[in-house]
Amino acid sequence: MKKVILILVIFSVFYVKAQDKPSPILFIYDASGSMWGELDGKTKKEIASEVLSTTVSNLPNNQNIGLIAYGHRKKGDCSDVEYLVDINNNSKTKINSVVKEINPLGRTPLAYSTTQAINSLRDSNTKATIILITDGIESCDGNICDVVTKAKAEGIDFKLHIVGFGLKDGETEQLKCAANAGDGNYYDASDASALSEGLAEATSQTIDDAPGNFSVYTVKNGKPVDALVKAYKVGTNEEVDGRRTYGDTVFLSLPQGRYDFKVSALENSRVEPITVTNLQSYNDKISHQTISFDGGKINLITLNNNEGWDCTSKVINQEGKVVGGSRTYGRPKLIEVNPGVYNVEISALVMKGLQTTFIFENVTVKSGETVDISHNFKTGKAIIGIKSDDDVLLDALISILDKSYGKNITGGRSYTSPSSNPKEFILNPGIYEVNIKPVLKKYNGRFKTFTIEVKQGETTEKMVRF
Known part of the structure; x- marks a missing residue:
């Protein structure tokens, strides 16, 4: 979980800095040999190349885009990291053509490639958003989390997002640590759709964004849960901001005011969305809400x-x-x-x-x-019996109408058994019209109607004779 207190100290004032041109985005692209592995009938190289090209094509026309690749020239070389497209580039076509020609071959030097990216920002005194795409964990004895933590302490201005493509459970701890240290997010992508979603969200949350002023952490049974968090103006359907947690703390940018949050768990389809209402945000401090999916x-x-x-x-x-x-x-x-x-x-x-x-x-x-x-x-009882003039139980149809609303409420048949005649009805208090119609042919055309009042907790009895 991100250190809310530390971020509050760093960003003691919630602000938005206007810029004419967005800061650059620098992609670090995985070209290790494992990218030849397949997902859904396609190599990860093909999927990553197509998705990255689509993502780049959707960026603003004035967006500068750089590209670093690792592992594409030598099989066992942990220093095989190359700056393929300079960060001052504004050609989407150039990025896409270079990515298409990359040939996965080598190892996965995450720490070293990230160091090279950060060094370029230090040397050019440029702030940027770094987005690292990897299908594996560090294979060159480096520690990317340490690299990012030290660079942040040095004051280098960047945001780091990491997209893990097809990683297994237990392989993401160091990557999440690095993204957290880099004030960014870790996105777990198991297929092409998730990779596209992760890159789209990563490119939408850049170093130029105002620091989030409302943090949300989602858990179930004490463990973090990947969830989608959406904030709406209180009492409306007007969405103000929305983020995916990826099992970590997520920060939303909300102008001071009150909001309703809808939170949907993405890891367990049986978990229903949670709505939390009337939460307060502030411009000058960070608010926080831990949302638990525990029952x-x-x-x-x-x-x-x-x-x-x-x-x-x-x-x-x-x-x-x-x-x-x-x-x-x-x-x-x-x-x-x-x-x-x-x-x-x-x-x-x-x-x-x-x-x-x-x-x-x-x-x-x-x-x-x-x-x-x-x-x-609240109810009372109505007990209605039907007999003939010679005191024999008579089979009849009974219908009961609520007088106030003119609506038929209930009814039944009395038959000729003492267990059902008199017939008992449990009714809400009120005034009812009762209609009785004998079943025997000899009584054809004969019926009786009367009114009864049912009072709470009381029994009203009526014996009708034909």
């Missing part, structure tokens, strides 16, 4: 007339996607979700009426914490 919990309590009640539930994120839920069975229910802001919709079972669903809005769940939410539904 938080919702303790859902569903009641009816102050007693536990069986309900179904849905937890819905800010994009309207259902990300969790459970049936309560009348007991408190813990639902684990990623940190974020959710709506929780509960639907009571068995009871009928117009108040059988409730939505808890904007429930904020924080990592490692439990938030309690509770809702108490």
Whole structure:
């Protein structure tokens, strides 16, 4: 994780320095023998050459571009580093034609090639953005992190980004250290698409950028997570800045104000995006937010007339996607979700009426914490029996209409069994119209309608005779 305190000391004032012409970008290009290895049916040399050419072609017309390559002339020579295109060059075509002709051959002298790049900036008193592309780790006993750290301490003005192309787990520690020391980012590229994305982002974050004033670090279970961080003006969809963390601290440039952050994990597709709202940035100091994808919990309590009640539930994120839920069975229910802001919709079972669903809005769940939410539904009982004039249970159809809204709420069939006749209905308090229609043919055309009032916690009974 980057040293926020150190950067705060260096950049005690948040500023933007206007320039007529952007500072140069100097690419250090991997031409070691391993670039003949294949990814998705193409050599890494072909992929890197095509992607770098596209990246260079997309740069501004007034952008000066230099090129250093290593490993392209001699197999075992750790000093095989050549400055192929001077940093004062402004021809994209020249860079692309030179890259196309490079023949991967030798070793991977990362420390030495970076030293040569930094020395050129020292000698010309030029500030620049250095972008190192490598498909392997140091193979010449150098330490690129030490090289970059010493150059920064000397006061040489540069930003270093490193793009690791097809590296394995455990091979990136020194590269991340060097990018961190060089005030840049490490980008991990496993294929052509990721290489293109990494180079595009690296060339967009140059030495000319104002130093970021809001740092974000993303973790899950205590380990860094590669994530996409986007900042929006609070309460809007207006994006102000966005960065990818690549498992490290990322710095956003945000004018003083309040922002909503949407953070999406890129390493685990099952991890839902997190929204963190109303974060404050300042022009004269660095703000910081660590965002954890560790789960938080919702303790859902569903009641009816102050007693536990069986309900179904849905937890819905800010994009309207259902990300969790459970049936309560009348007991408190813990639902684990990623940190974020959710709506929780509960639907009571068995009871009928117009108040059988409730939505808890904007429930904020924080990592490692439990938030309690509770809702108490209200009902009463209506017990309706149907008999013939000679006191025999009568099979009939029952429909119940809410008088206030003119909406049919529920209904049923009484049959002729004492277990279902009288028939019990659990209803929200209110005034209902009840319609009874016997099933037997002898009662064709006959029906009865009456009104009942259901009160909370009370039972209303009605026996209807035909």
